Amino acid sequence: xxxxxxxxxxxxxxxxxxxxxxxxxxxxxxxxxxxxxxxxxxxxxxxxxxxxxxxxxxxxxxxxxxxxxxxxxxxxxxxxxxxxxxxxxxxxxxxxxxxxxxxxxxxxxxxxxxxxxxxxxxxxxxxxxxxxxxxxxxxxxxxxxxxxxxxxxxxxxxxxxxxxxxxxxxxxxxxxxxxxxxxxxxxxxxxxxxxxxxxxxxxxxxxxxxxxxxxxxxxxxxxxxxxxxxxxxxxxxxxxxxxxxxxxxxxxxxxxxxxxxxxxxxxxxxxxxxxxxxxxxxxxxxxxxxx
Amino acid sequence: xxxxxxxxxxxxxxxxxxxxxxxxxxxxxxxxxxxxxxxxxxxxxxxxxxxxxxxxxxxxxxxxxxxxxxxxxxxxxxxxxxxxxxxxxxxxxxxxxxxxxxxxxxxxxxxxxxxxxxxxxxxxxxxxxxxxxxxxxxxxxxxxxxxxxxxxxxxxxxxxxxxxxxxxxxxxxxxxxxxxxxxxxxxxxxxxxxxxxxxxxxxxxxxxxxxxxxxxxxxxxxxxxxxxxxxxxxxxxxxxxxxxxxxxxxxxxxxxxxxxxxxxxxxxxxxxxxxxxxxxxxxxxxxxxxxxxx
Numbered sequence: 001x002x003x004x005x006x007x008x009x010x011x012x013x014x015x016x017x018x019x020x021x022x023x024x025x026x027x028x029x030x031x032x033x034x035x036x037x038x039x040x041x042x043x044x045x046x047x048x049x050x051x052x053x054x055x056x057x058x059x060x061x062x063x064x065x066x067x068x069x070x071x072x073x074x075x076x077x078x079x080x081x082x083x084x085x086x087x088x089x090x091x092x093x094x095x096x097x098x099x100x101x102x103x104x105x106x107x108x109x110x111x112x113x114x115x116x117x118x119x120x121x122x123x124x125x126x127x128x129x130x131x132x133x134x135x136x137x138x139x140x141x142x143x144x145x146x147x148x149x150x151x152x153x154x155x156x157x158x159x160x161x162x163x164x165x166x167x168x169x170x171x172x173x174x175x176x177x178x179x180x181x182x183x184x185x186x187x188x189x190x191x192x193x194x195x196x197x198x199x200x201x202x203x204x205x206x207x208x209x210x211x212x213x214x215x216x217x218x219x220x221x222x223x224x225x226x227x228x229x230x231x232x233x234x235x236x237x238x239x240x241x242x243x244x245x246x247x248x249x250x251x252x253x254x255x256x257x258x259x260x261x262x263x264x265x266x267x268x269x270x271x272x273x274x275x276x277x278x279x280x281x282x283x284x285x286x287x288x289x290x291x
Numbered sequence: 292x293x294x295x296x297x298x299x300x301x302x303x304x305x306x307x308x309x310x311x312x313x314x315x316x317x318x319x320x321x322x323x324x325x326x327x328x329x330x331x332x333x334x335x336x337x338x339x340x341x342x343x344x345x346x347x348x349x350x351x352x353x354x355x356x357x358x359x360x361x362x363x364x365x366x367x368x369x370x371x372x373x374x375x376x377x378x379x380x381x382x383x384x385x386x387x388x389x390x391x392x393x394x395x396x397x398x399x400x401x402x403x404x405x406x407x408x409x410x411x412x413x414x415x416x417x418x419x420x421x422x423x424x425x426x427x428x429x430x431x432x433x434x435x436x437x438x439x440x441x442x443x444x445x446x447x448x449x450x451x452x453x454x455x456x457x458x459x460x461x462x463x464x465x466x467x468x469x470x471x472x473x474x475x476x477x478x479x480x481x482x483x484x485x486x487x488x489x490x491x492x493x494x495x496x497x498x499x500x501x502x503x504x505x506x507x508x509x510x511x512x513x514x515x516x517x518x519x520x521x522x523x524x525x526x527x528x529x530x531x532x533x534x535x536x537x538x539x540x541x542x543x544x545x546x547x548x549x550x551x552x553x554x555x556x557x558x559x560x561x562x563x564x565x566x567x568x569x570x571x572x573x574x575x576x577x578x579x580x581x582x583x584x585x
């Protein structure tokens with residue numbers, strides 16, 4: 001009985017702590033500007049509505065925008081939100097897909113083949129993540145500019161690819177190492193080369209790790225801020241975090257509108273996390289026990 | 292020529308080539324180039340003169356008062372963030388490791404902060420801390436803990452802790468997940484034996500759980516320290532180093548030096564100092580926690 005009470009008490013605390021802030025954001029996003037500026041605040045929206053979300057999705061529509069006039073509290077950059085959402089999706093999907101293509105072969109080689117320089121290769125891959133991002137921003141900017149990619153989706157895809165690949169390779173290696181070696185030997189005896197063993201043995205068996213890797217690559221790209229801040233300059237390539245950060249730092253922006261943008265930015269990663277919870281947890285903790 | 296290499300060597304080279312190519316161009320080269328930049332006096336407002344100055348950028352930054360402030364702020368922020376995150380994560384892991392109804396739901400909820408983009412995290416807490424309409428003021432007033440509304444982020448004594456709080460909220464889940472995995476690996480026999488010996492709940496935690504958690508704790512400490520010491524997003528979106536220099540951390544100093552003053556040389560030198568500090572700390576943690584494992 002005492003145990004039950006304790007568990008119940010701490011569970012409630014936990015839920016309040018973890019979900020409380022997000023629920024408050026959600027509640028604010030469903031209120032009008034006049035409602036969220038009430039003192040004391042409205043805990044729940046008095047007249048819940050999607051007007052802030054409608055405003056975001058119609059901000060590009062110039063006639064509608066002009067009609068809203070002063071009462072709308074819409075920042076001038078509001079029209080960039082929808083394109084940035086699209087940019088974020090595009091970058092995330094490209095990075096996720098390219099991650100698999102690149103990391104699969106490398107992870108197979110490092111995990112399965114006993115080749116010269118195997119350890120050196122592994123350490124080189126992992127070492128690239130030790131330098132802080134902020135140290136890479138300037139030289140990366142110069143590299144990207146020389147590649148002619150500044151202010152393009154490509155700049156972000158290439159950069160995030162480099163950011164996410166080490167982790168993807170790492171997850172896949174630890175998964176591949178768990179696949180019985182006999183399967184590999186059998187496939188080689190059956191006449192498979194390395195390419196064949198990868199395609200017919202390792203690829204079909206590693207679906208959970210692949211899903212986890214896809215998720216991480218997408219989420220990292222979706223959430224990344226610093227590189228996007230430096231490598232993109234206009235709505236043509238800017239991602240959602242950049243546009244939202246611009247609103248937050250602009251004192252004239254109404255919080256009801258920004259909160260709605262925040263909710264939109266939270267939704268895809270949270271949905272993915274819930275749907276693929278099992279894979280994500282397994283991927284995040286891969287190698288944690290082995291040390 | 293190729294015949295000197297075995298089939299294995301040749302296949303492996305081909306298979307790792309794409310990853311190595313990307314990392315070489317977008318990671319390894321910038322890292323080395325950044326070091327070259329740190330040895331030169333490069334100021335973007337004076338693009339044609341960029342003399343080699345050796346380690347002078349490093350010495351100049353090491354003697355700069357802003358650097359000293361930044362090291363202090365970064366240390367406070369990191370110690371608070373890592374410390375509280377770890378303690379909270381141990382608590383959460385203990386809770387979620389128990390078997391009870393609703394446990395699954397709580398495990399799913401745990402991923403919510405983890406999945407939240409850091410910019411939205413910053414926006415969310417800035418809104419909670421809002422001086423006139425924020426949740427924090429309303430709750431504290433209702434509980435009778437404050438008598439009137441306060442501008443939380445405007446208080447130099449609190450700013451760093453409040454930013455830290457936002458970071459802890461987002462970072463705790465991963466730490467808890469890592470600890471839960473380590474806890475699940477502890478054999479039940481150990482607990483049963485301790486129970487037979489008459490150990491209380493607290494004794495079992497101190498003498499069975501904690502020692503077994505050591506590898507997990509080490510991982511959490513190293514990982515959280517690496518994240519916190521270089522954290523940038525929240526500082527930009529919540530305070531921009533202010534008020535005054537209350538949240539002027541190393542990453543913020545690097546940003547200001549590089550992108551506001553356009554002094555790339557000293558900016559790069561600072562980045563390397565930060566990287567070295569990160570290495571040093573991880574090494575210390577691994578030594579302190581790794582050794583007794585044997």
